[in-house]
Amino acid sequence: MQTNATFYEPLPAEEVLRVVASAWEYETQGKNWFGIGGRVNFAADEVDDLAAQYPRAFALLSLLRRHHWGRDFYLTKSYAASIGWAPNTLKAARDALATAGLIICVHPGGKGPNDPPVYRFP
Numbered sequence: 001m002q003t004n005a006t007f008y009e010p011l012p013a014e015e016v017l018r019v020v021a022s023a024w025e026y027e028t029q030g031k032n033w034f035g036i037g038g039r040v041n042f043a044a045d046e047v048d049d050l051a052a053q054y055p056r057a058f059a060l061l062s063l064l065r066r067h068h069w070g071r072d073f074y075l076t077k078s079y080a081a082s083i084g085w086a087p088n089t090l091k092a093a094r095d096a097l098a099t100a101g102l103i104i105c106v107h108p109g110g111k112g113p114n115d116p117p118v119y120r121f122p
Helices: 013-028 044-051 055-068 077-082 087-099
Strands: 104-107 118-120
Touching (some): 055 087
Antiparallel strands (some): 104 118
């Protein structure tokens, strides 16, 4: 004879209703992205301030958030080439993001060919 010792205790009805209500709220607000794939989020003012005035900075911010969220990253000539940009285009976009406080330089680099500048999100 098998006992129920191998099963978890069922959740109380109140907790089930709370979880269902929370999930439904996400669904009705358009915040349920489960099964849709990765997302890159922006505050409305970031779109308003960057997209029209500095489209390359907005594009760079999009790429950086997509590929480097939560970790340090390098903005080098080889990175510029990897995204099809000239180094001066990358530098201008990088400087616009730094001026806006959307990225910060944590190591300026420049102490040789293997010492690139290092950035991160604030």
